[in-house]
Structures are given as C-alpha cells and as structure tokens.
Amino acid sequence: MKEISSAIQLIPLENYIVLSIALFSIGMMGVLFRRNTIAILMCLELMFNSVNLLLTAFSAYHSDPSGQVFVFFIMIVAAAEIAVGLSIVVMMKRNVDSVDINLLNRLKW
Amino acid sequence: MIFLFYLLSAIMIICGLAVVFSKNPINNVIYLIVCFLAMAGHYILLNAQFLAVVHIIVYTGAIMVLFLFVIMLLNLNKAIILRKSTVTRVSAVITGGIFFLVLLAATRQTFEIHARYPFASDFGLVSGIGKVLFSEFLLPFEISSILFISAMVGALMFGKKDV
C-alpha cells in the first residue's frame, strides 16, 4: 500500500494528461480513417478509455473517489452502447450485405 | 515506477496505432485487448484496484469477446479489405495530429496543478468506492439498471429477422 502511494506521488499529472490526449486523438484518427464499421466502434472504445484514464488520474490526485465512480458509470454506458451498436452492425450486414460505412447513405436530401 | 509508466504508455500507444492501421479485423481486436491490459496496469499504478479488475472483466472479458463473436458471425475475416481513398486517409491523419496539438495547447494551463498530498492509501479499495457509490450516486446506480434493460431490449429488437 505504501509503495503504491509513493508510486503515485512520483508520476507527475502532466504525463497522464498528455497520454490521454494522445490516445484520444489516435482514437479519433481511427474513426476517420477506417471504413469498417466494427473497426470504427473499436476506435470509439479507445476514446472512451482515454477519458477513463484521465478521470482516474484526477481522482487519484485529488483523493476523491467520485472520479472512479464516474469511470464506473462510463463503463456501464459503454457496455450498453456496444451491445446496441453491434446489433445495428448485424442488421446492417443483413440489409446491404456489407459493413462498409459509406453504403449507409440514404439519409440525404 | 516512472519506468513502468513509460513502458505501459508505450505499449498502449503502439497498440492504439496498430488498431488504427491494421487491416484484418481480428488483428484489430487482439491489439485492442493488449491495449486494455496496459490500461489496467495504469489503473493499478494509480491505486484504482477495483477499477482495474472491473475494467478487465467488463472490457476485455465481455466487450471484446462480443466483438469477436460478431466478427466471426458476419464472416468478416474473409471480407474484402476496404480502404478509403488516399486523400481521405492522409487528411484523417493530419486531422488527428492537429487535434492532438490543439488539445495540448488547450490543456497547457493544467500543468501547474499540484497534487494534494498525502494520498489516502485506501481510497481505491472496494469499500471506499462502495461507500460513495451507495450514498452519493445511488440514483444513477439504480437508473443504470434501467439503462441496461433498454439496451437489452434494443439489442434484441435489432436482432430479430422480422421486426
């Protein structure tokens, strides 16, 4: 326990912020980059996780457990969203027979 | 300890980039799982033990498995490799880079935040989280169960052949 407390002390907060931002932008790059719907959903997960990390880091540095509870809720929401999102992907495959995201273009003028 | 941090961060970033740039969907999932394991390591570094375990169980154990199920269900590993046009991909990378820089610039002022010493040694334990969860955050906790039910119903509805 004591080691863990001292371990936290050693790592400055900026590192976590930069790491989180890097992960977030990588995730965003992935969302714009990939054409496969499932891959897009995975990159979305990456973005979620970066936010989780940041929240936990702040919560640790303020000794406030509310941050970690919030991460908990984010995980809940992410799980629900993935469930629904993947069923949409299944339906999409059934309708247009591919998971290419550019084929979903009926919502036009 | 810093060394551990840098190691875990490096693994995360490399795996993240691999998620973005790999072609095979299964490879994608594997890289993401490794990424999540590194994330769990970070949680432990931050003394959020409960969260680390929950992270592994929920994310790695449930969500990624779900991904694998769907990929195999849809037979995607035999699909044609889809690629966007070069212009789009280059612009996506550039946009990501710009985004990174902008956010970095935006959060520059937070670098002066100092931590509040000393850290409580038991604040990441289950009991600590449980206390806060069931007192302050009781309502969201209960409502999240409704959220799950609606998600289940939604997923089931989408899964049926004739709606």
Add this chain to the structure above:
Amino acid sequence: MVALNSYITLSWLVPAFPLLGFLISGMAKNRLKNNQAGIIASILVSLSFLMSAFLFFALRSSGQESATVTLFNWIAAGDLKIPFAFLIDNLSVTMMLIVTGVGALIHIYSIGYMHGDDRVNSFFAQMNLFTFSMLLLVMGANYLILFIGWEGVGFCSYLLIGFWFKNPAFNYAARKAFVMNRIGDLGFILGIILLFFTFKSVGFTEVFSQAASLHSGAPLVTMITILLLVGAVGKSAQIPLYTWLPDAMAGPTPVSALIHAATMVTAGIYMIARSSILYNLAPVTMNIMIILGLATAIFAAVIGLRQNDIKKVLAYSTVSQLGYMFLALGLGAYSSAVFHLTTHAFFKALLFLGAGSIIHAMGGEQDIRKMGGLRKKMPVTYFTFLAATLAISGIPPFSGFFSKDLILSKAFENNPLLYILALGGALITCFYMFRLLYLVFFGSQRLSTVHPHESPRVMTFPLIILSILSVFGGFLNIPSLFGGDSRFGEFLNKSIISAITEELGSATEIGLIVSSLILLSLVILYAYRIYVKKAFIPVADGVSTNIFSKVIEHKFYVDEIYSAVIEKPFGSLSDFFFNKVENKVLDPAVDEVGILTSKLGNLVRKLQQGNMSFYLFAMVAGILLFIIFILIV
C-alpha cells in the same frame, strides 16, 4: 314655417338617396330587368330633389344665413381638424336644386334613351354615383369634402364616358378626360395644402373669417387662388385643358347632358364662387380669369363654326359658355356667374337631350350634313330645341338673355373692349347655334334610309319641362332696369361677396341691350339666308382649300400639338423605362434573387449527402474550430 333645425339634421338624406341607388343598381346588377334600374334611380334622385326643395324653403323662411351639419369627426390630427360636415346656405342649396332637379329629368330621359342596352343597370348605378359625388361637392363644408366630390365626379365621368368600352377610341377619350382632370387636380391639391398652411384649417367658415384680416394682393393669397384656379381650369375645360370635353362626347348623350353641360363642368365655377372672399383679395388672379375666360369663349366659338357632328357643336358651345362664366367670375360678379350657370344648365341640358332624341330618331347618325327636314317629323323636339337655341343666343325674354346680358353689362363697366370682344363671342355663338338648327330641322331630309319619328313620351317629358325652365327661368333675376329686384342675385349675395359696386346708368344699359339685339337679329337672318334660302350644306371633311377653314376645321391643331409636345415624349419615356429599365434591369434583378437563393440551396444541399465519413469529418472539424475559437478569443 317649420324650424330649420329639424330639416337640417335630415340633410344627409340628400346625398344618401343617390348613394342608395348606386348600391342597389350596382349590387343587383344582374337581377334588375328592363326599366327597373332606371325607375329606381329616377325616383331616388327625385326624392333628393324634394329634400333639397324642403331645405331651400326652410332656409329661406328661417332667416338664417347658413347652417352647418356635422355628421362625424373625420380627421383630428394635431392642428388638422376636418369634420365630415355639410354647409347648407344659399349658394349650396341653389346648386343642390340644380343638380338634383336637372339630374332627375335626365335620369327619366335615360330610361327611354338607354332602353335595350345590355349594361343599362350599370349605367344607372354610375349615374347615381355621379349624382352622389356631385352633391358631396356642393354640400361640403370644407375644401376636403369638396375635393372628395371633385375626385368622385372625375372618376364617374371616366366611367360614363367610356361606357361603351368595346370601342378603343372611347376608352382613349375617357382616359384623356381623366388625365386632364388630374392635371387640374394637382393644382387643386397644392392649393388646399397652401390653404392649410396659411389658415391652419380648411373649413369654409374658418378660412373665410380669417381671410378678412388679410390685405388685398398678399402674395400668399394670390398663390392659393392661382392654384385653385388651375383645378377649376382642368375641371371646367378652359384653355389649355379643354380638349377632353369635345372628345368626351363619346359617351351616351344623357351623360353629356348631365356631366358636361349641367353639373361636373360647373364644379369649378362653384368652387371659385364659394371662395369669393379669397378671390376678392387677389386682383392678379381675377385679371387672369378675365383673359382666360374671354379667350376660351371666343376660341371655342370659332371652332364650333365648322363642326359637323351635332354633339361636338354642343360641346364647343359648352366650353364657350363656361368661358363666359369665368369672365363673370373674373369681373367679380360671382352671383351673375352662378345665375348664368343655372340658365346654362337648363338650356344646355335641353340641347343635349334634344340632340339625343334626334340621334335616336336618325338611328345613330350624328353628322348634321346628313340630317334635315326633321321639323315636321319631330315637332316636340323641334320646338324645345328652338326654345333652347333662342335662349343660348340671348334673345329676350328667354333666360339666356338675362344671364348673358348681366355678364356683358358688367364687362362693359370694367372695360368697353371686354364688352366688344364678349359681344363678338355672343354673335358667333348665335350664328353657329342657328346654323345647327337650320341644318338639322329645315330643308329636306338628306338621308333617305331612316324614317325618323318622334321620341317616346318618357324622353319628351323632360324636354318639355326643361324648355319651360329655359323660357321662364330668366325671370328669377330680373334686374332693376326692368322693374324687378334681382331676387336670385340678392339671394346668392348672402353667401358670396361680390366685388362690383358700381351700376351702369340705365340709359347706357338700354343702349347696350338694343345694339346687341340688333346685331343678333342680323346674324340670325344671315344664317337663315345661307342655310335655308340657299340650302348650303357644309362641305365634306378635308375638301376645303381655304387656309382659315382648314385651321378651324382641325380645331386649330391643338390636339395635334398636345400629342406631339406632351404625349409623344411621355410615351417614348415610358417605352424607354419599360424596355430598358424594366425588362433589362429590374425584372432580371428580381429573378436573380430567386435564382441565387436556389443556387445557394443547391450548394448547401451538398452538405447532406448521407455520407457517413463526411459527417464524422464535419463533426471533428466543428469541435476543432470550437476549441480553437475558445483558445484564441
């Protein structure tokens, strides 16, 4: 007699009856049959006449000079307070009697004349509307109500002149009348505005009581009177705005009788007589009126010498007689002018109605060179027409003699030269009127395809009434020379302030009368010799080679001058604006706005192609911009 007040409150009935007739005939246009519209219209106008007569007797017996009836407060804005009020005094009640009396007779006549026309109901509706507007004009208690009636009669005259609108020439004539009236109206409006600025009110009583404090010759009053004169020139067809009157003969003959002989053209005379106090303060304007009136009288008489259409002859004679009325107004003899207006209404309406009877009998023929010998076939028409011709020539004891003689003697008082010129005009009038009479009624019938017969009784009855009035109407105003007491003149002088104070000596007056009578009889004999003894028929159009005849025949080319100097430049300006500005600049500009909007829409539409990747990009770009914006600003 009954008190004035009880009748005064009912004075709104006088214009209300014709208005009711307009509404009935106008709204039930398709349901009234045969003569029903005409009978309703005539009855209503006759009721107005009875009401006016009641008002006349009530006013006379009450001893009051005038009474004002306010119907409601119309405009109350700051300094400007204009109630919708009627002023019942001697002048207005006289005009009311003329308008409704002659109007009723003409309405009865029109029942016969317009029988069988397919738009006869509209005709009576428009005639009633005209009567209503004219009554508003003469009964108004301020200049604005007068102006409402002024505009109303101009509009109805447009409707009625172009009544047979299928003929484009008639439409042109109607438009011409309206536009020329409009030019006068502009002056009138400016005059009213100036009036308001000077006197802070437009009501008659307020303006006239304030005007008494101004001194004669004040430039403001001169300006006001000149502007009002412009209005009167347009409405009463003086030089230079008279060319619409002969062209207005395109309308049905009862219209010519009512509007262009008895009522509308006299509106200008009435307005100037009403503003007599203002005009007395502006001797410059009075001189202008003298010159204008005399010039018009002679000019129109000369043109009338060579006209061959029966209605055109009468039209030019109307313009000429209006010139005499203007002359009288310019001399300051306002009541004489109104008296001449009254007698003119009688005999000119009679002349026009008689002409209508002739045209009806000749099957629509209007050229007098083709008529002749109608004396035996249409006796009633002949005798009434003869009575009117004698009246207009100024032969005693017909009414025209008294009124014209009054004007001539006042002219002599001012300047003997005026008298000589006016007498010359009277002689020319006598000549062409008798020329008309002889060519139409004497000799043998020159057109053999028609079989003229006397008009039905509904048409001859008004002729007879009007002839009685023409013969005996002069006795209303017998001057002191003959032992009378000028009752009509005195009656009017209670409302008008005349400017003449001197009286001619009786010897001079008798001398003037005798000399004019001798000259008139010589003219009548001369005309008889040419047109009856020698049976001279005027030549066909365009044949005469004499330069004078040519110029007079073409009415001194006034119409052509106007067309070249005013109409053509305006026409080409309007064409220019239409072709170059409207079609090339304004229309495309407006179209472009619409096209631009649609192009913009097309552009924006490309944002929503349904392309998911593009949406994602847009989201990221939006967030980026937002963050940058917050960072920088």
